[in-house]
Amino acid sequence: MATPNYSTLVASVRKTFNSGKTKSVEWRRKQIQNVIQLIEDKKDEICQVVKKDMRKSEFEAILNEVTLTKNEGYYALNNLDSWVKPEKVKKDLLNMSNDCFIKREPYGVVLIVSPWNYPVQLALAPLIGALAAGNCVIIKPSEMTEATAEFLERTIPQYLDQDCIKVVTGGVPEISSLLKERFDYIFYTGNTMVGKIMMKAAAENLTPVTLELGGKSPVYIDSNCDFDVAAKRILWGKFVNAGQSCIAPDYILCTEEVQARFLDSMKRAIQQFFEEKNPKQSDYYCRIVNIRHFHRLKKMLNGAQIALGGATDEQDLFIEPTVLVDVKPGDAVMQEEIFGPILPIITVNGVEEALEMINEGEKPLALYVFSHDKKLAKRILDCTSSGSACINDVMVQFGLNTLPFGGVGHSGMGGYHGKHSFETFSHRRSCLMKALNMESVNGLRYPPYTERKKNFINWVIGGKGKKSSGPPFIPFLILGVLLAVVFKFGLHTQVMTCFEK
Structure with a gap:
C-alpha cells in the first residue's frame, strides 16, 4: 500500500487556520469541552482498548488515561479567559503614554506525535493545550497500540472540528512522510533516538519543537x-x-x-x-x-x-x-x-x-x-x-497542573501541563501601541542630533546601572506628573523648543 501524500491534508488544515476560525475563545472553549465529553462518553471503551493493547487494568486506565486527561481539560477551561488576556509589561519613562503588552498567539498547524505507553492521555493532554492556544492540530498516535490508535482515529472526528483537528495513523512510512511537510510546531513524546529524528526534520523548516523524552531516572x-x-x-x-x-x-x-x-x-x-x-x-x-x-x-x-x-x-x-x-x-x-x-x-x-x-x-x-x-x-x-x-x-x-512537565538535555526540551501547555503552544508576540501625536517628544530621535537632545535623552533614560539611595519610583513619578501637566496644557512645544536651542 502506497504511503499517503499529506501535502493536501496539511494545506487544507492551514487554510482553515488562516481563516481565523480557531482564534476565538469561544471556539477553543467548545473544542476543549468536546474533548472532555469524548472522554466521559467513551471511558468504558477507553478502558477496553488499552486493555486490549497492554492488558492495562481498569483502575490504571481510569486514573492515568481518563481522570488525568479530564483534569487537564477542566483546568484549561477554568483558566482560559485569564490565559488569553494580553500581559501588561513594565514601561520606562519614554513609553509611559504607550500601550505595551505581550499577546499570546497560536503558532498555526501543530503536529502532535504521541507514544504507546499512555496512548490516550499523551495524545489528548497535549491536544488540550494546543486547542487552548488556538491552533489547528494533526495527531499521529503510536501504531504500537493499534486498538487505541483506531479508537482515536474514529472518535476524534465525531467530537472535534474536523476542519481543524485531524488524526493520521500508520507506522514509520507514514510518520516519515508526514515529517516532510511544514508544520508551525512539533510536539513529540517518545524516546531520545526518535527525538533526534524529529528535531532534524523540524530544523529543515526552523520549526520549534517540544521533545518529551526519557532517560535513566x-x-x-x-x-x-x-x-x-x-x-x-x-x-x-x-x-x-x-x-x-x-x-x-x-x-x-x-x-x-x-x-x-x-x-x-x-x-x-x-x-x-x-x-x-x-x-x-x-x-x-x-x-x-x-x-x-x-x-x-x-x-x-x-x-x-x-x-x-x-x-x-x-x-x-x-x-x-x-x-x-x-x-x-x-x-x-x-x-x-x-x-x-x-x-x-x-x-x-x-x-x-x-x-x-x-x-x-x-x-x-x-x-x-x-x-x-x-x-x-x-x-x-x-x-x-x-x-x-x-x-x-x-x-x-x-x-x-501548576508544575511544568518536561526534560532537559537528552531527556527532552520544553514543558507542558496546565498553563505551561498553553504557553508551549503559544507565540509570545511583543506589542507596542502609540498614538500619532506628541511629535515634539518623539522628535528627539530625529536628525539633526544636537547636544541638547543628547543631554535630555541621557537624563531621561541614562544611569540605570547606578544603585539609588532612595525609592527609584519617586523621581520618575514626579517627572511623569510634570510631563502630563505640560502635555495637557499644550506647553510641550515650548518646552521642547528650549531643548532645541
Whole structure:
C-alpha cells in the first residue's frame, strides 16, 4: 500500500487556520469541552482498548488515561479567559503614554506525535493545550497500540472540528512522510533516538519543537528513611503500567547497609500489592507492549543477580516485577532506559559517590530522593540537574497542573501541563501601541542630533546601572506628573523648543 501524500491534508488544515476560525475563545472553549465529553462518553471503551493493547487494568486506565486527561481539560477551561488576556509589561519613562503588552498567539498547524505507553492521555493532554492556544492540530498516535490508535482515529472526528483537528495513523512510512511537510510546531513524546529524528526534520523548516523524552531516572535512598513507606512508593512507580512510564524510577543508589534493609521492605510491599499471589494471575498487572520490547527487557536479565522476581512468559508478554542487586554501571541494564518492570540497585559509599554517578550520565527526566533529612535532599537538588524532581515519592509531580512537565538535555526540551501547555503552544508576540501625536517628544530621535537632545535623552533614560539611595519610583513619578501637566496644557512645544536651542 502506497504511503499517503499529506501535502493536501496539511494545506487544507492551514487554510482553515488562516481563516481565523480557531482564534476565538469561544471556539477553543467548545473544542476543549468536546474533548472532555469524548472522554466521559467513551471511558468504558477507553478502558477496553488499552486493555486490549497492554492488558492495562481498569483502575490504571481510569486514573492515568481518563481522570488525568479530564483534569487537564477542566483546568484549561477554568483558566482560559485569564490565559488569553494580553500581559501588561513594565514601561520606562519614554513609553509611559504607550500601550505595551505581550499577546499570546497560536503558532498555526501543530503536529502532535504521541507514544504507546499512555496512548490516550499523551495524545489528548497535549491536544488540550494546543486547542487552548488556538491552533489547528494533526495527531499521529503510536501504531504500537493499534486498538487505541483506531479508537482515536474514529472518535476524534465525531467530537472535534474536523476542519481543524485531524488524526493520521500508520507506522514509520507514514510518520516519515508526514515529517516532510511544514508544520508551525512539533510536539513529540517518545524516546531520545526518535527525538533526534524529529528535531532534524523540524530544523529543515526552523520549526520549534517540544521533545518529551526519557532517560535513566535515579532514586537515592538515604539511611535516614522510612524503608517500608519508601518501598511501597518506589515499587508503585516502577511497576505501574509494568514499568513502561518515562518518569518511572530507573535504578536505585544506596549503601550496602540500606540495600539489605530495603530488600526486605520491597519483598513485603510486593506481597501486599498482589495479595501474596503470583503477579501473573493478578488483574492489576500490565503486560509488555510487544514481543520486541519483551526480548529487549529479557536480555537485560541475562547474567544478572536477581534478588526478587525474574520470571518471564513470552507467550503472555509477562515479566515479573524484578529487583536486581550487585549491579555495576557497565552492566547491560544500565546502558539504556529500562522502560519495564526491572529495578536495579547499585551500591555506593554514600551521597558523594551517588552524586558523581548521577552527574556522569545524561540528565534524567526525573530524579528522586528518599530521606527525612531536608538538607540532604536540598543538597542533591542543588548538585544535580533533571527535568523534574520529587522528594519522598515518585511520579506524582506529573499530576500537578501548576508544575511544568518536561526534560532537559537528552531527556527532552520544553514543558507542558496546565498553563505551561498553553504557553508551549503559544507565540509570545511583543506589542507596542502609540498614538500619532506628541511629535515634539518623539522628535528627539530625529536628525539633526544636537547636544541638547543628547543631554535630555541621557537624563531621561541614562544611569540605570547606578544603585539609588532612595525609592527609584519617586523621581520618575514626579517627572511623569510634570510631563502630563505640560502635555495637557499644550506647553510641550515650548518646552521642547528650549531643548532645541
